[in-house]
Amino acid sequence: MISWSNICAPPRGCARRLVWQTIGYICANRDTRYAVRTRRQLDRHGVGIARIQTHLRRGFRKPDVREYSTINNDIDLELAARIDQIPISRYRNFSIVAHVDHGKSTLSDRLLELTGTIPVGSVGQFLDRLDVERERGITVKAQTCTMLYHYKGEDYLLHLVDTPGHVDFRAEVSRSYASCGGALLLIDASQGVQAQTVANFFLAYSLGLELIPVINKIDLDHANIPRALEQIETMFELDSDTAIPVSAKRGTNVEKILPAVVERIPAPANNIDKPLRCLLVDSWFDTYLGVILLINVVDGVLKRGDKVISGHSRKRYEVKDLGILHPDRKPMPHLSTGQVGYAVLGMKTITEALVGDTIMHIGNEVEPLPGFEEPQPMVFVGAFPAEGIEFQTLDDRINQLVLNDRSVSIQRENSNALGQGWRIGFLGTLHASVFQDRLQKEYGASLIITAPTVPYKVLWKDGSETVIRNPDDFPDPAIQKTKVQDLLEPIVKVIMSFPQEYLGDVIELCENNRGTQVDMTFLSQGNQVLLQYLVPTSHLVDDFFGKLKGLTKGYATLDYEDAGYQSAPLVKMQLLVNGNSVDALAQVMHRSLAEKRGREWVKRFKKFLRAQLFETVIQAAIGSKIVARETIAARRKDVLAKLHASDITRRQKLLRNQKEGKKNLRMIGKVTIPQEAYQGFLSKSE
Numbered sequence: 001m002i003s004w005s006n007i008c009a010p011p012r013g014c015a016r017r018l019v020w021q022t023i024g025y026i027c028a029n030r031d032t033r034y035a036v037r038t039r040r041q042l043d044r045h046g047v048g049i050a051r052i053q054t055h056l057r058r059g060f061r062k063p064d065v066r067e068y069s070t071i072n073n074d075i076d077l078e079l080a081a082r083i084d085q086i087p088i089s090r091y092r093n094f095s096i097v098a099h100v101d102h103g104k105s106t107l108s109d110r111l112l113e114l115t116g117t118i119p120v121g122s123v124g125q126f127l128d129r130l131d132v133e134r135e136r137g138i139t140v141k142a143q144t145c146t147m148l149y150h151y152k153g154e155d156y157l158l159h160l161v162d163t164p165g166h167v168d169f170r171a172e173v174s175r176s177y178a179s180c181g182g183a184l185l186l187i188d189a190s191q192g193v194q195a196q197t198v199a200n201f202f203l204a205y206s207l208g209l210e211l212i213p214v215i216n217k218i219d220l221d222h223a224n225i226p227r228a229l230e231q232i233e234t235m236f237e238l239d240s241d242t243a244i245p246v247s248a249k250r251g252t253n254v255e256k257i258l259p260a261v262v263e264r265i266p267a268p269a270n271n272i273d274k275p276l277r278c279l280l281v282d283s284w285f286d287t288y289l290g291v292i293l294l295i296n297v298v299d300g301v302l303k304r305g306d307k308v309i310s311g312h313s314r315k316r317y318e319v320k321d322l323g324i325l326h327p328d329r330k331p332m333p334h335l336s337t338g339q340v341g342y343a344v345l346g347m348k349t350i351t352e353a354l355v356g357d358t359i360m361h362i363g364n365e366v367e368p369l370p371g372f373e374e375p376q377p378m379v380f381v382g383a384f385p386a387e388g389i390e391f392q393t394l395d396d397r398i399n400q401l402v403l404n405d406r407s408v409s410i411q412r413e414n415s416n417a418l419g420q421g422w423r424i425g426f427l428g429t430l431h432a433s434v435f436q437d438r439l440q441k442e443y444g445a446s447l448i449i450t451a452p453t454v455p456y457k458v459l460w461k462d463g464s465e466t467v468i469r470n471p472d473d474f475p476d477p478a479i480q481k482t483k484v485q486d487l488l489e490p491i492v493k494v495i496m497s498f499p500q501e502y503l504g505d506v507i508e509l510c511e512n513n514r515g516t517q518v519d520m521t522f523l524s525q526g527n528q529v530l531l532q533y534l535v536p537t538s539h540l541v542d543d544f545f546g547k548l549k550g551l552t553k554g555y556a557t558l559d560y561e562d563a564g565y566q567s568a569p570l571v572k573m574q575l576l577v578n579g580n581s582v583d584a585l586a587q588v589m590h591r592s593l594a595e596k597r598g599r600e601w602v603k604r605f606k607k608f609l610r611a612q613l614f615e616t617v618i619q620a621a622i623g624s625k626i627v628a629r630e631t632i633a634a635r636r637k638d639v640l641a642k643l644h645a646s647d648i649t650r651r652q653k654l655l656r657n658q659k660e661g662k663k664n665l666r667m668i669g670k671v672t673i674p675q676e677a678y679q680g681f682l683s684k685s686e
C-alpha cells in the first residue's frame, strides 16, 4: 500500500524533511487543530508557514486527491453494485420537520441503526457531528445520510436529511427541504405542537412535501398522545389515523416509520437521460480535501474525472472525488439522478461554493436550477482580542472557523478604544453564541464582544440607500438634517406559543418591546395560545426570547420570520468619557429609548471604571446633546500624611498645590479604561 511516508521523503536533516513531516501529519490526522499545533512546533524550529507554502509551490509534491482517496477510501465495490441495481423509482429523499428538542437527531440515529448504517448503540446523535452540536444538543448544520433499506424483498435507497430545529438556522432547513420529496412531522407528545412545528410545517407544506405525522416520546409519563393527534387534525389538516406513535429513545414502534416512508413519500421525478444538473445544497471545508460539496443530482449522472462548470461563476472544475454519506464519506464511481451525495471539485475556498449553484457538464450546459436565496446576517457584533492576545493569531483562528460556517460574515474593523478587531455578522443570537462558544472551545481565545446591532437602512435624499451594520457609520445629526430622507429599522414577525395563563404577561412584554399584534389563536384542548406580533429586530436580539422564557417559566416557544423594514426615529447614542467618545460602545436605537438607556449606561459604566487621579465625567450623548451624566470623584492622595505639627498655613499650601496639580492633570490626563470595564459593561449579568 502506498502511504504518504514513502512518497518523496526528503533526507533527514534537510529543512524540507520537517515540512514533509508536517504535511504528513496534517494528512494523517485531517485535523486543523493538529495543523495549528504543528505550526507552533514549526515556529519553535524557526520554520514559518510561509516556508511550507514556498516549498509546496516549488514542487514539493502535495498528495493528489484521487491518490488519497484510493489509499484511504477505496470504493466499496459491493455497495456500489448494490446501489446501481436500485432504480430511481425506489429512491426516497426525506427529512424530519420538528420543533427544537422534539427528538429529530435521536430518531435519525434509530433509523440509521435500523438500516444497519451504524452499529446499534453507537455514540449518541450520529448526525450531529460538530462538537458544539453534541454538547449543546442542538443541530446547527443540516446533515445528510444515505441508507439502504430492504423492504418486501427489494432494496430502497433512502436519503435522510437531519435539519436544524432552531430558528436562526431557517435557511439550512429550507435548503434541506428542497432536496426532499417528503418529511416526517415529528411532535413531542409531552409538549404538543410548538411555534417551530408550525413554522416548519408551513415551510414544508409550501414546498409540496408529503408529510407523515410521528408522535415522539410516548414513553414519558406526561405524554399526551390524544392532544397531539387532535392538533395534527385541527392545525395541519392531516389524518391523525396515519400518525405513528413512537419512542425514539427506546426504539418503540420506530420500525413502522420506514415502511410508511417507502409507501407514502414519492420517488424523485427526475430524468437520468437529461443533461447533468446538480444542485449545490451545502459545503464545508476539509483541511486535506479542500472544499467538499453536498449535491443533489437533479438530472443526469456525475462521474469521477468529469469536467464540470459552475452555472453561477462559470468556473471550470474536474470531479476529483464523489460518493455518498453513509454516514461517513464513501467514495462511489458515480452519482446518478435523485441521489444526494458529496463531491470534491478541487475548490480552494468556501466562497467558490455558492449554495444554490448548479453544476453542469462543460459543453452540455442547460438552464441552471432556480437556486436559493443566501441568508442575510441579522445580528452584527464587534469582536476585539482581549488584552495580551495578538490580533494576528486570533485573526487566523477566526478565519479558520468562518471557513466552516459560510453563514458567518466577517470584516475587519478598527476602534479607537479597543484597537483592531472584527465585525461579525450572524443569522441570529443563538448563531452568534454558538460561534463564540466554538471559538472559545477550540482555541481558548478570549474576546471582547460588543452589544449586538441589527442592520439599519438610511434612505438618502438623492434616492440611494445604505445599510448600516456598524453604529460608527450612522450619519451625524447634522448630515441627517441636510442629506437624509428617512431612517429604517428591520422588523420581524414573531410567532409565540405558550400556555394561556401567561397571555397577559406576554402581551405586556410585546407592547413594551414596541410590538404590534398581528394574530392570536387559541389552540384547542391544550390551553395553548399561538400569538403573532411584529417586533423590531433590535428588540428581538436584545434577549427577547430569554425574557419570554422567564415570564412563562420556560414554557414558551418562539419562531420568527423576516418582515421587512419600517421607518423609525433612530438616533445614535455614544458614551463619552471626559469628552472622548468610546466608539466600541456606541449604539443605534429608537429615540424613545434613548433617555432611559442613557441613564442606565452612565450608571453601569461608572460601576466598572476605577477612580482616576482626576475627576472623570461619563456622559451619554446623542450628537452634541447630553442625555445623562455621572461623575467619578478624583482619587485623593493624602498630601498631609507627612505633616506632623498642625501648621495651618503649611496645610493650606499643600492642599492648594494639590488642587492646582489636579487641574493640570484633568487637562492632560487620559482616562485609562481597563478591559474589565468593557467586559463588565457589556456582560448581561449585573
Ligand SMILES: Nc1nc2c(ncn2[C@@H]2O[C@H](COP(=O)(O)OP(=O)(O)OP(=O)(O)O)[C@@H](O)[C@H]2O)c(=O)[nH]1
Residues within 6 Å of the ligand: 098, 099, 100, 101, 102, 103, 104, 105, 106, 107, 137, 138, 139, 140, 163, 164, 165, 166, 216, 217, 218, 219, 220, 246, 247, 248, 249, 250
Ligand atoms: N424520553 C424520551 N426522550 C427523548 C426521546 N427522543 C428524544 N429524547 C430526548 O430529547 C432530547 C432532544 O432530542 P434531540 O434528538 O437532540 O432533539 P432534536 O430535535 O434533534 O434537537 P435539535 O437538533 O436541537 O433540533 C434529548 O435529550 C433526547 O434524549 C424519546 O422518545 N423519549
